[in-house]
Amino acid sequence: MAQQNNKNAQEPDLNQLRKVRREKLANLQAEGNNPFEIMKYDQTHHSQEIKDNYDELEGKEVSIAGRIMAKRVMGKASFCNVQDLQGNIQSYVARDSIGEEEYKAFKKMDIGDIVGLKGEVFTTKMGEISIHASSVVLLSKSLQILPEKFHGLTNTDLRYRQRYVDLIMNPEAKETFVKRSQILSSIRRYLDGQGFMEVETPMLVANAGGAAARPFETHFNALGEDLKLRISLELYLKRLIVGGMERVYEIGRVFRNEGLDTRHNPEFTLMELYQAYTDYHGMMDLTENMYRHVAQEVLGTTQIVYNGIEMDLGKPFERITMVDAVKKYAGIDWNEVHTEEEAKALAKEKHIEFEDRHKKGDILNLFFEEFVEEHLVQPTFVMDHPVEISPLTKKKPENPDYVERFEFFMNGWEMANAYSELNDPIDQRERFKAQEELLAQGDDEANTTDEDFLNALEIGMPPTGGIGFGIDRMCMLLTDAAAIRDVLLFPTMKSLPSDK
Numbered sequence: 001m002a003q004q005n006n007k008n009a010q011e012p013d014l015n016q017l018r019k020v021r022r023e024k025l026a027n028l029q030a031e032g033n034n035p036f037e038i039m040k041y042d043q044t045h046h047s048q049e050i051k052d053n054y055d056e057l058e059g060k061e062v063s064i065a066g067r068i069m070a071k072r073v074m075g076k077a078s079f080c081n082v083q084d085l086q087g088n089i090q091s092y093v094a095r096d097s098i099g100e101e102e103y104k105a106f107k108k109m110d111i112g113d114i115v116g117l118k119g120e121v122f123t124t125k126m127g128e129i130s131i132h133a134s135s136v137v138l139l140s141k142s143l144q145i146l147p148e149k150f151h152g153l154t155n156t157d158l159r160y161r162q163r164y165v166d167l168i169m170n171p172e173a174k175e176t177f178v179k180r181s182q183i184l185s186s187i188r189r190y191l192d193g194q195g196f197m198e199v200e201t202p203m204l205v206a207n208a209g210g211a212a213a214r215p216f217e218t219h220f221n222a223l224g225e226d227l228k229l230r231i232s233l234e235l236y237l238k239r240l241i242v243g244g245m246e247r248v249y250e251i252g253r254v255f256r257n258e259g260l261d262t263r264h265n266p267e268f269t270l271m272e273l274y275q276a277y278t279d280y281h282g283m284m285d286l287t288e289n290m291y292r293h294v295a296q297e298v299l300g301t302t303q304i305v306y307n308g309i310e311m312d313l314g315k316p317f318e319r320i321t322m323v324d325a326v327k328k329y330a331g332i333d334w335n336e337v338h339t340e341e342e343a344k345a346l347a348k349e350k351h352i353e354f355e356d357r358h359k360k361g362d363i364l365n366l367f368f369e370e371f372v373e374e375h376l377v378q379p380t381f382v383m384d385h386p387v388e389i390s391p392l393t394k395k396k397p398e399n400p401d402y403v404e405r406f407e408f409f410m411n412g413w414e415m416a417n418a419y420s421e422l423n424d425p426i427d428q429r430e431r432f433k434a435q436e437e438l439l440a441q442g443d444d445e446a447n448t449t450d451e452d453f454l455n456a457l458e459i460g461m462p463p464t465g466g467i468g469f470g471i472d473r474m475c476m477l478l479t480d481a482a483a484i485r486d487v488l489l490f491p492t493m494k495s496l497p498s499d500k
Contacts, residue, residue: 041116048086090130112142196247201236210234213256229255233272249273262483269471278465279420317379330371361386376409391431393419418467425457
């Protein structure tokens with residue numbers, strides 16, 4: 001109750017401060033100095049650029065633009081800190097340097113206001129690189145109150161809902177998204193250097209296939225048709241391989257109607273790539289080389305630390321089959337499990353929940369999820385999955401119960417999923433038929449038959465390796481971010497009553 005009373009006591013103060021800011025704006029507008037009518041400002045430098053090139057810029061005039069984050073008014077001279085894209089820089093603002101009227105206007109400016117500031121670069125007696133202002137122009141008036149600077153924006157929910165404030169108040173948030181951009185650029189440079197071509201495929205689709213996930217559904221009024229948001233990039237990219245584009249990739253949003261947690265958001269960034277005339281071994285080599293390249297280029301090292309755990313991208317990544325992994329961590333040799341009944345009996349013995357529709361291969365995967373995943377901290381390729389859980393993958397010729405597939409793990413997380421792609425249209429039709437049966441049994445994540453994709457396979461698709469990367473999880477690991485929402489600028493949030 002005391003906290004509530006304290007909160008209520010503070011609210012009128014905030015309301016009064018907002019009222020004062022609106023009055024300041026009204027006065028400026030009445031005087032013909034409406035900051036919102038200013039169209040542009042000639043910005044010559046940014047804060048860090050000035051600090052990094054001080055020897056060259058000392059005594060020279062620069063123009064910066066940004067947000068006032070601190071201000072100390074001391075009679076005829078004042079100091080302020082201006083924050084821009086690169087950081088912040090101090091400015092010395094004196095009445096005798098900018099003129100009496102402009103200084104009077106500066107003193108009325110508030111924390112959060114956006115200004116343009118021109119002046120000479122110098123160093124204060126305390127050794128701080130600063131700008132001696134000759135002009136300060138108000139470019140935009142802030143009508144809201146920023147969080148108190150010493151505590152920043154600490155409310156996690158509010159940080160995600162008001163990312164624009166988070167970016168202003170928390171430099172580490174901005175740095176995360178700068179690194180995310182660098183990661184994406186580095187991926188593109190690597191793939192472009194390997195001869196891949198970036199493409200774009202539809203987000204609105206009639207058949208949302210290529211993954212085991214529940215799609216979002218919508219209606220297209222103009223055609224009177226129900227459509228879905230894509231859950232994967234796979235089937236359209238394979239059509240391009242059929243068309244002769246031998247190396248293609250796409251980085252884009254996909255949408256899955258599933259829950260929210262630290263590693264899942266219903267819309268997220270997926271990268272898929274397909275390469276003709278290679279297999280899943282080629283995808284392993286590409287993955288290992290690409291991760292190593294990106295870490296070195298963005299972080300300057302292949303040794304990364306996530307939540308205090310060290311992971312080494314410089315060493316060869318471990319490669320282990322799913323059967324061997326289950327034997328290693330669960331103590332069960334799946335080669336000795338010959339029937340579905342034996343598999344289900346083992347599951348009951350180990351208290352693993354399963355459904356009646358689950359077959360032997362499904363049970364193996366449940367054992368893997370229960371006993372193995374958490375141990376896969378260092379970069380690891382888990383290979384050769386059961387055919388039951390891999391409807392788009394080539395079977396292993398020597399053992400058709402398994403397929404040429406791998407999942408890439410780090411920190412106990414699945415980071416990528418790859419196949420030697422199934423290019424047999426007759427086999428693919430049978431796999432789709434099996435998926436349709438699962439759908440009829442209540443599996444709302446099963447695929448439906450895509451006749452146009454089958455037609456493309458009948459035209460002929462070469463042997464192909466393909467892989468899908470979770471870009472957000474990769475960004476989490478490389479930026480040491482605790483949750484997926486920390487690497488998504490605007491994560492999905494439950495609407496507040498005021499939003500509806």
